[in-house]
Amino acid sequence: MVNAPLHIITLVKWVPDAQLERRYDAEGRIDRSEGVLSELDEYPLEAALQLREAAQDREVRVTALTMGPAGSSTAVKKALQIGADDAYQLTDEALIGADIWASSVALKAAVEAVAGAGEFDSGEPEYLVLTGMASEEGESGAIPAQLAERLGAHVVTYATSLELAPDRLLVTRSGGTESQKVAVRMPAVVSVTDQANDPRYPNFKAIMAAKKKPLTRWNLADIGLRPEEVTAKVRVLTTTARPPRTAGEIIIDEGDAGLKVVEFLAKERLL
Amino acid sequence: MSNVLVFFDELGDALSPAQRELIAQAQSLGDVHVAVGAYQGDPTPALAISDIGEVYFAESSLPAPEVAVVDLLETAVAECGAEVILGSSTADITDALARLAVRLDTGIICGVGALNGELVATKSELAGSYTTMSQLIPAPGRPLVATFKPNNLDPQRVDALLHAGDQPDGTVLPVRPSVGGVEILERTALSVSARPALAEARVVVAGGRGVEGDFTALEELADELGAGLGASRAATDAGWIEHAAQVGQTGVTVSPQLYISAGISGAIQQRAGMQTAGTIVAINKDEDAPVFEIADFGVVGDLHDVIPQMIEELRRRRG
Ligand SMILES: Cc1cc2nc3c(=O)[nH]c(=O)nc-3n(C[C@H](O)[C@H](O)[C@H](O)COP(=O)(O)OP(=O)(O)OC[C@H]3O[C@@H](n4cnc5c(N)ncnc54)[C@H](O)[C@@H]3O)c2cc1C
């Protein structure tokens, strides 16, 4: 093969289902007893699979990596069903309560361990980390840049399209006030938005095939980290549930609803 | 008083409302210095506000996603001894400040609503269903890096807090654009609406699939109210309005005083971006639409009747 192999490591997070009630526990942490593969992490996974399918003369492997409690294995298993080739799960008691800083420390070590573990037929691989645009429950979007900084990799966030060129990746991204087309060299971390593609669903055959794919479980020691290296720098002091919004006055239009809305706005001093 | 460094990824001829708000927030915490990424000409005149210390920028403008802004920030932090570094919670600024936090080996708090004198951050979490308070675990020499959501201070309050002042001193730092890595092949400016920027607007009028392709009436209503114009993903995906107008989990988060939702069902992803609005008015022809669960005033009716009547009544009242 002409080109160096490419190892795409897609990060998938196991998060509380946003369709259900989400809450904090008494320790000020998000209750993670139940969860799903973050919907926003299906887009980078789909992008990875499309890059693999489009690469004609290149060996491409798609690895799914998650960091989370025991239950997070369902996130990587789902990724295997959707089409990842292999998967890794990082679980450790010391990661409970990890903040952005600690998460990116752990993910950096995990990405390096994954990259180190991969064996390729066609030579030394380049690697590319794909992430979602944001965690569904944290919504910071800060992990991709932190991870890149720690890995010494380039970063492109908010990708809306990705295309492999021989020595680099072409990415369209949406910056705040402009759309940019950029070329990025590996190693790179690219976060992918929900505008990038339509994620596929696993079919029965894929679900059966996934059972035979390798899933490796690691703790911190396995990736060479000590618990004190992932101590959070930020602590949550209090969490307060907001009283849920309650329905106000609902009227049925009898030909004068427009007037009534304006009356309401005037009464509430919103005009 | 602590030293606070405020980061603007770009600075035009005048500060944007979000930039003014950020300076007002920062001045309540200490002595404010500013680092500017992209600029044209001289960035200091736009910062002629009293009590602004140094303004740091590189020899040449550093437009996002230029990573050299992280070098600029790192140097500026060392120059002014910043104990707090603040920026808005936009994508490009988050990227820069997230990297900076790694370099400074410190924590970052994203999407803050308010920061008090003890540097305790108040945030809205889980799509507005919780309010949390958090803080950096204190350690000597460890500054706080935080990104702010706009629209937490009233514009009148911001005006009252900021006074015109002398043009501050500019300090050019020896930082150069990076080479290689990420090469920009093409930049296309997204059309900017003449209406108030969505994230900063005090009033937002938003339309969904029920608008059925034509946003003209909603635009007129928005203009009557001086509002920003938003949309659901169904409307932006259909191409009826630009993607930048999308309100919700994967679009813009808005927290206006008034949100008028028309022809939007109120899916969880849409609610995630608007349910902290002060007052929500919903117009939907389906009485079971989930948006009515959170509306302060709801109209079960056809938006094609209700919106034009609202416009007419607003015009009549204004004479
Ligand atoms: C990963 C992910 C991220 C997403 N992010 C977002 C996001 O950021 N923002 C977002 O909005 N959505 C988002 N969505 C999509 C979201 O789930 C909904 O599909 C979307 O919000 C629906 O838009 P809608 O309410 O306009 O359309 P619909 O759900 O089709 O609702 C249209 C509504 O209009 C009403 N209607 C129709 N005609 C009229 C009329 N003439 N007068 C009055 N009412 C009328 C109908 O009764 C109906 O309630 C996301 C989805 C996913 C999977």
Ligand SMILES: Nc1ncnc2c1ncn2[C@@H]1O[C@H](COP(=O)(O)O)[C@@H](O)[C@H]1O
């Ligand atoms: N614990 C985790 N495990 C796997 N991926 C993660 C984790 N945390 C963050 N990510 C990835 O980083 C992206 C951005 O997350 P965040 O910066 O937390 O909003 C997510 O969409 C994920 O792809």
